[in-house]
Amino acid sequence: MSNQKVVMIGLGYIGLPTAALIANNNIHVHGVDINPDIVETINAGKIHIIEPSLDKAVAYAVANGYLKASITPSKADTYIIVVPTPFKAKNEPNISFVETATKSIIPFLKEDDLYIIESTSPVGTTEKMMQLIYNERPELNGQLHIAYCPERVLPGNVMHELVNNDRVIGGIDEKATQKAIEFYSQFVKGELHPTNARTAEMCKLTENSSRDVQIAFANELSLICDKADINIWELIRLANKHPRVNILQPGCGVGGHCIAVDPYFIVADYPMESQIIAKAREINNYKSFWCAEKVKNAKLEFQLKYGRKASVAIMGLAFKPNIDDLRESPAKYITQKILQDSHDDTYYIVEPNIQEHKEFRLTSYSEAMNKADIIVYLVAHSEFKNSKISSEKIVLDFCGVLVCE
Numbered sequence: 123m124s125n126q127k128v129v130m131i132g133l134g135y136i137g138l139p140t141a142a143l144i145a146n147n148n149i150h151v152h153g154v155d156i157n158p159d160i161v162e163t164i165n166a167g168k169i170h171i172i173e174p175s176l177d178k179a180v181a182y183a184v185a186n187g188y189l190k191a192s193i194t195p196s197k198a199d200t201y202i203i204v205v206p207t208p209f210k211a212k213n214e215p216n217i218s219f220v221e222t223a224t225k226s227i228i229p230f231l232k233e234d235d236l237y238i239i240e241s242t243s244p245v246g247t248t249e250k251m252m253q254l255i256y257n258e259r260p261e262l263n264g265q266l267h268i269a270y271c272p273e274r275v276l277p278g279n280v281m282h283e284l285v286n287n288d289r290v291i292g293g294i295d296e297k298a299t300q301k302a303i304e305f306y307s308q309f310v311k312g313e314l315h316p317t318n319a320r321t322a323e324m325c326k327l328t329e330n331s332s333r334d335v336q337i338a339f340a341n342e343l344s345l346i347c348d349k350a351d352i353n354i355w356e357l358i359r360l361a362n363k364h365p366r367v368n369i370l371q372p373g374c375g376v377g378g379h380c381i382a383v384d385p386y387f388i389v390a391d392y393p394m395e396s397q398i399i400a401k402a403r404e405i406n407n408y409k410s411f412w413c414a415e416k417v418k419n420a421k422l423e424f425q426l427k428y429g430r431k432a433s434v435a436i437m438g439l440a441f442k443p444n445i446d447d448l449r450e451s452p453a454k455y456i457t458q459k460i461l462q463d464s465h466d467d468t469y470y471i472v473e474p475n476i477q478e479h480k481e482f483r484l485t486s487y488s489e490a491m492n493k494a495d496i497i498v499y500l501v502a503h504s505e506f507k508n509s510k511i512s513s514e515k516i517v518l519d520f521c522g523v524l525v526c527e
């Protein structure tokens with residue numbers, strides 16, 4: 123298969139590492155992105171995102187001539203769609219990027235080509251794209267191999283996980299599944315699990331919904347324990363001593379562009395059936411609102427007790443520990459809510475993984491610790507662990523960063 127050529131549509135957090143991996147297996151990759159800056163950066167052998175080892179992989183692939191980027195597609199044997207699938211108002215999935223990307227390659231398709239969607243997509247998207255393709259190219263009806271293969275890598279470890287994770291591969295028919303498996307087996311060492319397209323689509327959504335539901339259970343427990351005057355961290359530690367119980371840790375909500383988004387792709391299409399999945403989203407969102415209210419109450423209590431306004435340190439803005447990503451971040455939402463009704467109050471906002479932020483004035487951890495009356499931990503960043511905090515301070519630890527492991 124040495125003469126094969128791949129067109130990768132979308133060169134972002136997933137598309138670019140995948141393109142580099144394929145290219146470094148001596149397969150020609152024509153990467154496509156609508157953003158000309160991204161195309162220029164990649165053609166210079168550089169990268170536009172932060173991901174360990176990706177810089178070397180891209181530089182090597184470009185230097186060897188196996189990876190080229192462009193703003194337009196070209197003829198190939200395999201087409202992979204890795205564009206965003208955000209949601210619109212009312213939490214409904216927006217597959218217009220997948221549609222546009224698919225339309226852009228339709229003129230190039232020929233008999234026996236492989237078309238794969240990797241973007242996280244609502245159930246039925248692959249079938250819809252098949253219809254779109256065959257409506258425009260009826261002479262190809264049944265002649266293409268169309269499949270869905272979701273991605274499950276962890277940002278920060280993408281280059282390792284792309285090769286070693288198991289993958290689920292669902293074709294529109296068995297031949298397409300087989301063709302897609304043959305393609306991925308050239309560069310994936312993890313096991314490749316065959317299924318159909320709808321199951322593969324649902325599998326990706328299920329994985330993230332499962333995480334969301336489990337976190338919602340921990341968050342719900344944290345609300346109950348707060349009222350019942352029980353230490354949630356001790357409770358979970360003890361409950362997890364049961365050989366078949368494994369409760370996750372609560373936090374200040376759920377964020378990021380996967381777990382906080384993908385469950386809505388199920389709820390939007392199956393609202394009556396997805397009661398637990400919908401409720402988990404509600405609970406995790408409510409937990410963030412609850413945290414903001416807790417901070418406001420702590421400020422009021424402080425003012426009543428000491429006759430002056432409290433200064434507040436907010437520790438962490440990212441959507442999870444030790445990253446700089448604020449997408450759908452509950453910590454950011456809580457900070458905005460707290461700041462909304464503060465006028466001349468003093469706040470110290472700390473995010474050690476970011477230098478500057480256009481909305482928040484950031485402070486160092488030590489300054490915030492020294493100066494604030496109330497210290498609010500929203501994200502369990504490593505920098506916050508093992509902190510010695512004066513007993514005069516009021517501490518609200520919503521992420522368990524002060525809990526000894």
Ligand SMILES: NC(=O)c1ccc[n+]([C@@H]2O[C@H](COP(=O)([O-])OP(=O)(O)OC[C@H]3O[C@@H](n4cnc5c(N)ncnc54)[C@H](O)[C@@H]3O)[C@@H](O)[C@H]2O)c1
Nearest residue numbers: 132133134135136154155156204205206207223241242273
């Ligand atoms: N980032 C992750 O950790 C992750 C993990 C699993 C699944 N996913 C899914 O993978 C998909 C891609 O995510 P991402 O994080 O790589 O997104 P991203 O925003 O980093 O990259 C997408 C790229 O596609 C480009 N693009 C948009 N429309 C295009 C078009 N018509 N033609 C060519 N390029 C186009 C954009 O300019 C952008 O560079 C999404 O569905 C996401 O849910 C992401």
